[in-house]
Amino acid sequence: MSETLSRLAEMLEQRKSADPQSSYVAKLYSKGLDSILKKIGEEATETVLAAKDGDRQHIIYETADLWFHCLVMLANQGIHPDEVLAELARREGLSGLEEKAARS
Numbered sequence: 808m809s810e811t812l813s814r815l816a817e818m819l820e821q822r823k824s825a826d827p828q829s830s831y832v833a834k835l836y837s838k839g840l841d842s843i844l845k846k847i848g849e850e851a852t853e854t855v856l857a858a859k860d861g862d863r864q865h866i867i868y869e870t871a872d873l874w875f876h877c878l879v880m881l882a883n884q885g886i887h888p889d890e891v892l893a894e895l896a897r898r899e900g901l902s903g904l905e906e907k908a909a910r911s
């Protein structure tokens with residue numbers, strides 16, 4: 808799982824210098840952060856609708872689109888997915904209520 812994320816992160820780094828005409832990711836970078844965030848919003852909505860609909864394959868497909876665009880956003884902001892995984896790992900040792908208390 809994290810190997811897939813690492814490979815994707817590496818590819819997303821390489822796409823920063825790719826031709827927007829020949830790469831979906833390079834084109835998205837060239838449009839800027841707001842366009843990436845707009846895609847995340849759209850994909851989040853599509854994921855919610857798929858989950859309401861209940862079709863397993865559709866939920867998986869839309870969630871993959873959502874995760875992918877979140878990875879593009881992270882790359883654009885100079886954040887490696889390992890940093891997000893590390894944050895999730897840190898939370899493993901806490902209950903949900905402890906995590907909530909740590910935020911306030």
Ligand SMILES: N=c1c2ncn([C@@H]3O[C@H](COP(=O)(O)OP(=O)(O)OP(=O)(O)O)[C@@H](O)[C@H]3O)c2ncn1[C@@H]1O[C@H](COP(=O)(O)O)[C@@H](O)[C@H]1O
Nearest residue numbers: 815818822825829830831832833834846849871872875876
């Ligand atoms: N995993 C993905 C991936 N998931 C989703 N998408 C794209 O995300 C878009 C999803 O948006 P929509 O469902 O709204 O479809 P759309 O109408 O075509 O999207 P828009 O053109 O309107 O933005 C589609 O165009 C998909 O092709 C992805 N595009 C690329 N990748 C990975 O990124 C790699 C590099 O891609 P390129 O940059 O195109 O070479 C690929 O080899 C894949 O591994």
